[in-house]
Amino acid sequence: MLKIITVFALSLIPSAVGIVNAAYFCGTKDNAQRGGAIGAVLALGFVLCSRGWGLKLFMMAQTIVEEEQQRARREGEPPPLPEIGEVSDKLRRLAQAIIMDSDEQKRLGLWLAIATAAATVAWGFGDKIADLLPHFHH
Numbered sequence: 001m002l003k004i005i006t007v008f009a010l011s012l013i014p015s016a017v018g019i020v021n022a023a024y025f026c027g028t029k030d031n032a033q034r035g036g037a038i039g040a041v042l043a044l045g046f047v048l049c050s051r052g053w054g055l056k057l058f059m060m061a062q063t064i065v066e067e068e069q070q071r072a073r074r075e076g077e078p079p080p081l082p083e084i085g086e087v088s089d090k091l092r093r094l095a096q097a098i099i100m101d102s103d104e105q106k107r108l109g110l111w112l113a114i115a116t117a118a119a120t121v122a123w124g125f126g127d128k129i130a131d132l133l134p135h136f137h138h
Helices: 001-025 029-049 053-074 084-132
Strands: none
Touching: 001 029, 001 084, 029 084
């Protein structure tokens, strides 16, 4: 959850800073919109760079099995057969990791969608929002 809050905040902070900066410090309306643009880019970057750990775990497990089978073939041995209980336990842990990853990705996606929407509004209307704040420099 800390990761989701951090990503959400990092996506929204530039929007807020841009609007406050335009209203109270620099007096340029364009700066209000630049914060929104930066926030939208960050949110989309987080979406594109988020990792599917469940899939990675599955691929690692698959690679280990394939490597062990190739080693056995090279050495002319029959592939080792693991205990049924051992395989079942590993599959159960893998399934739990995939489910946890999926749940986290869904929550992250929701909050990033909200952050992207807010940043896009700030990008498009940051100047108007800054106008609503008191002490805007014209």
